[in-house]
Amino acid sequence: MVSYPDDPSHPPPRALNLRPVRAPSSIASSVSTSARRHHHRHASGRSHSGGGGGGGGASTAVTTATARLANEFPCFHLTGDVEVVVSSGRKEMRYVLHRLILAQCSGFFEAGMSEEWSRVREGGSGSGAEARRWRYELDWGNGDEDVPMLVQKPSPSIFGAAEPTTRPPPLRPKPPPPSSSGGFFRNMANITSLNLGNREPEEQDDPADDVLRTYDNLFRVFYNYPPNLSTANIADAYVECKSLLHAADMYDALSVIGPRVDHHLLRFQSRLWKQIAKYPPSYLKLAYLARSRAIFSEALIHVVGQWPAALPQLRNQVPQRVLDLIEDKVFELDDTKARVEAKLWRITLTTSRGERVSPANAWLDWLMISLWRQWFAENTTPPPVGILKSPNAGGVNSRRAPAPGVLNTGLVFRKIGVGGPAYLNHDAVKRFLKLTPEAYSRDNLRRAERRLEEIKNMARDAVQPLMRNFLELEIRGAVEQGGGLGYLTCTRVEEGDWPWEE
Template sequence: MVSHYRPAASYADLPLPAPSSTAPLSSVRASSVTSGRSTARRHRHGRSGGSSAYLPQNEFPIFSSTGDVEIVLTSADGRQEKRYLLHRLILSQCSAFFGAGTRPEWSRTGGLVTIGEGGSRAPSQERRPSFEQQPGKRWRYTLDWQSAGTEDVPMLVQDVAPPSIFAGSETLPPPVIRPKPTGTSAAFSRSMSNFSALSINSLPSASQPPANPDDEILKDYDNLFRIMYQYPPSLSISNIATAYTECKALLHLADMYDALPIAGTRVDHHLLRFGARLYKQIAKYPPSYLKLGYLARSRTIFAEALIHVVGQWPLAQSSLQNQVDTAVLDLIEDKHEDLEEAKSRVEAKLWRLSFTNPRGDRVTPATDYLAWLAVSFFRSWVAENATSAPTPILKPLSSAGTQPPRPAQSTSGRLFRTLCSAPLPGLGRDDCKRFLKLSPDLYTRDNLRRFERKVEELRNLAREIVRPICRSFLELDGSAGGDGVALGYLTCTRVGDGEWPWEE
């Protein structure tokens, strides 16, 4: 644990007069108290008069007494600057980037200085004790805006240049050390950069006007360092769209510095505090939150988004190819195959649904004509609801002149959900009556009641068949989406132990 501010002197550190054999114990105590009061009065007088020595700060973000890594964040136009003096040990434990940049092999290549006795500096290439035995070792990082592209986030690079919050102001010309994230992390960061554009709807965006990009970058860096020191990051707690944008930027930055484990935990905790509002947003933008959940290693967010993506697959299959991590894409395809197999089994059972006679044979027009008519009537209803409506040649346009977005619909999912509802449209008493009237010789009150009972039996059997596949494992109500619109796809996908892509 990092030590914080400690006063230069305290009452416990004041020397007590040595007891003598001639002085009574009471006089010793009196002398000690008098000395302590006198010292206390001097301290108070020094504070009021302003002549006491400056006590340096030793807490986040400036650990003047124990910090050994200076980080200077400056906006591209130089308008804003933030300084940090942190600890190599903590930064290395939280980020592989800092762990690599402060290793001995990096220090031997230049860019580091040793603060020796008397505040003098010497290049790190000179002969010196072992790396761990140098208590005066210091590192300095600055933002490299020149190497950053227009849309890229600038990286920290090792540098030694005045002014510095360390003692001395000498200038050394060592080469700049620029450790980069590991190949796997950097490749995945690039592969996921366009993932958010694959949402079925438009991306979630904050209603507030965009802030200065430079200020947002410095804020992201500040949040990252705050998380490393177990301080809460500065993220929106009222606007879920703003919180998503801020968390997405924070995770992207943490991915650049191989610090996803610590940043992901904080992001997961922060977003889950939104409760139902978060799950409604995930239902609107499942691909975007799938990426965020993967980066944050959030089982809840990732699973919630995955259920929506699998239920609507292969709607975005062509767009997702070669733009997501292979493990994530493989999991989506595996779960989609499992769902299709389950749907096929349920559909086959529905088509085979019929009545049997006492000997176990299926009813036929010759054995039970009315029961056979009920089976034919029910199968006709299933076929009608399992077939997609024809697409009109001229699609209706919204008032803005563009086609309004429609939620993805699965005919099987819609059919199964309809069978689980009550009553079923198209299988009511009036529907049965109109059907029987097509055969006037069969239309009697007794036949109508018997026909209705047969249809009701088929409907109850069908409900039991589709009930397992209509289960919902969403945190949100499985029957409604983000705007209360009924979901037309199945939400029974589950991710079990050992299936999380980041655990491979």
């Protein structure tokens, strides 16, 4: 795992070309040894040339500074052994990197530059991968359905003799993700084009530039540099992070890229939680790739609360174990709701003698119980569908009965959890009693409101298991007003629930 460049203990460089790369310990010694040998070789040559002291010192300083600047990201000319060229036809980005770092961060490069694959290419007579030089170029394919991919190309002259073009298979093949039907970068370009739709024509970028930026961010993270991702617009950051994660998935580098994306998005704090509430399925898919517990948990709570609304956006887009987790959480939520509803239907009042109220012993109290149950039934069960047909059914003027609307049961439970005037307020009780003129009086109204308040208090206690909010999104103020989200957010994501740890 690589460390974050913006960690306080490792402040980011002021300029990209003035920062020495923090190579892994496995190659740090070999890199420094190579640089020392190079410096010694040039220093010896200068001493034997017989140059003057002043001129020789200046020449040595210039040569040393040039060598230092020429051996940093993105081109390590002195120690790099892998050349990567990413070109869109209009722009070209060139990197000279290290095989050991690429193999450490990416299973794709580890397999493609392994000794096993080297022997296969050389017919078993090669000296192994350690003595080789490598070159990769971005191949855009032949059509819209082809996914742009880095392929091995003949080595450039500065690296030695040319080698045949080849695209090695991974040593650890893995099935493609469910959504990889081809043309990923083409799809990302389309998304970016939509995201830039409100900009002026001269401000819009070439979609191919987004591909180049994705590869640049990929290699920057490999070398512990912060990726160039939007820090001002979370919608732009989402698109850029999604593109970077899919590229990392293609090159088997999610373990390195995922934490960097997670770290970047969490910087948005409250803006991130609000954005997840708007697009929970999209962020659930992104969080799964990034292995982000915070984002995955937040998105999952929204998805479960609204299920099955998100099913069309998740089917064939996430592994089956993610859908299984969602269905398990939905079952747990439905089970909790069923237990709470059973308690609510059993709520009743008793007389001063401890008897359950009835029309015979406490008619007004029984009316309040009936009023509360009627309100609860109307708000938690769909209305009945009429079975009678109009006289001209089937004719040109016939009308189909409207389909029952989706019940907002989450909002109903929240109103019960708030209690007080959030539902069945003073005016509602007054209108109800006036339906029976002989029962309406100021004393009866006050007594009816007191007894109804007792029922509301018992109901509020019963729904507490559904009132817990495990979101990072702050919704308390809206809930206290009887509003807020129209679904429940009491789903808890615990250890052992993360689908990427199975």
